[in-house]
Amino acid sequence: MTTINEAKLATKAVWAGEKDYLVHGATQVPVIPSVAFGYDDMDEWYEVAIGQKKGHIYGRNTNPTVQAFEDKVKVLEDAKAATSFSTGMAAISNTLYTFLRPGDRVVTIKDTYGGTNKIFTEFLPNMQVDVQFCETGNDEQIRAETEKGCKILYLETPTNPTVKITDIKKCAEAAKEAGALVIVDNTFATPINQNPLALGADLVIHSATKFLGGHADALGGVVVGNDTTLVEAIYHYREINGATMDPWAAYLLLRGMKTLDLRVKRQAENAMKLATYLQKVEHVEAVFYPGLVDHPNHEIARAQMSGFGGMLSFAVKGGVDTVRDLLPKLQYANRAANLGAVETTVGPARTTSHVECTPAERAAMGIPEGLIRVSCGVEDADDILQDFKQAFAAVRVGV
Numbered sequence: 001m002t003t004i005n006e007a008k009l010a011t012k013a014v015w016a017g018e019k020d021y022l023v024h025g026a027t028q029v030p031v032i033p034s035v036a037f038g039y040d041d042m043d044e045w046y047e048v049a050i051g052q053k054k055g056h057i058y059g060r061n062t063n064p065t066v067q068a069f070e071d072k073v074k075v076l077e078d079a080k081a082a083t084s085f086s087t088g089m090a091a092i093s094n095t096l097y098t099f100l101r102p103g104d105r106v107v108t109i110k111d112t113y114g115g116t117n118k119i120f121t122e123f124l125p126n127m128q129v130d131v132q133f134c135e136t137g138n139d140e141q142i143r144a145e146t147e148k149g150c151k152i153l154y155l156e157t158p159t160n161p162t163v164k165i166t167d168i169k170k171c172a173e174a175a176k177e178a179g180a181l182v183i184v185d186n187t188f189a190t191p192i193n194q195n196p197l198a199l200g201a202d203l204v205i206h207s208a209t210k211f212l213g214g215h216a217d218a219l220g221g222v223v224v225g226n227d228t229t230l231v232e233a234i235y236h237y238r239e240i241n242g243a244t245m246d247p248w249a250a251y252l253l254l255r256g257m258k259t260l261d262l263r264v265k266r267q268a269e270n271a272m273k274l275a276t277y278l279q280k281v282e283h284v285e286a287v288f289y290p291g292l293v294d295h296p297n298h299e300i301a302r303a304q305m306s307g308f309g310g311m312l313s314f315a316v317k318g319g320v321d322t323v324r325d326l327l328p329k330l331q332y333a334n335r336a337a338n339l340g341a342v343e344t345t346v347g348p349a350r351t352t353s354h355v356e357c358t359p360a361e362r363a364a365m366g367i368p369e370g371l372i373r374v375s376c377g378v379e380d381a382d383d384i385l386q387d388f389k390q391a392f393a394a395v396r397v398g399v
């Protein structure tokens, strides 16, 4: 018999993290909504409370269903420790606030997720933390700024929404030399396509709301790492500050994750086909997908990812007017601020990922107002292509 850690990703997605939580012969992990866990033995209670013995005390700290979720992600990312959160943004903010102090410096990229960007432009400067933004995709600049000294190098690759790629290994090396912590938001790639820990990252973050859950019905976030001390420090911040994952969300996310490998592979196939088609459409000005050979960082993507993911974006001629005309014509797509779901989901960046930014800020990040983000679902690619074809055929503006 081999251990689950030696299994392939699709097997891990199905089996990992579940066995220790099954009860009464059930084959599925139960939802345990209990807020507190009782003890008749006062000494045992005390031992669990001070962490000398395994067990649960209070739901803000730990919960069995939530722990099963953490264990599955841990195995999928090949990490030694994981801690979960109520949302992806809670995972990101709690992780940053665990380690940053006034006077510290963070190096990051210009196109992080909109909410993350707000932490860097608004909340960290309020705490006297200096944030250095680098041009996304300019790995030399990232290295140079990191070498000047920083507490944290924070990356996200591929980025939201223009799917730019950063060379994780190259940038992590420079950060290590500077004694910095390397944090990577791996939401877009998923553990199926990219393992930042293996490329030198210290901590990997997911918005579990997206691909991990995959069904757009539960919010969650998670941080994993190999240095248990780091992850325990983040857990401590979370248990006190309280952005805990709900057991019902953990259950839905666990169930969703069982099909992660299947879904992500289909989504990547659909994305490649849609991106290739969009390049030939006369209404389309530019297509952004790391799987396209003319993507500026295609080679790096090929080297550090085992698939190019289900996210792409494209800019239409005629800007917002074309967006307004085109998107309502799609039959098999939700027009919503979500991604990673089994349904194809579309939306303009100015309404979704970067709604928090001003038009000037979006322009500075290289995000055209006519940019449409597509999260490819698991539908049949032929139907998706046909749907876009009929929608473009009926569009009057932007040609």
Ligand SMILES: *Cc1c(COP(=O)(O)O)cnc(C)c1O
Pocket (backbone or CB within 6 Å): 087, 088, 089, 090, 113, 115, 156, 160, 185, 187, 188, 207, 208, 209, 210, 219, 220, 221, 339
């Ligand atoms: C959605 C998203 C987040 C935030 O996650 P929430 O679960 O919505 O809080 C962070 N990073 C990326 C890349 C995302 O797509």
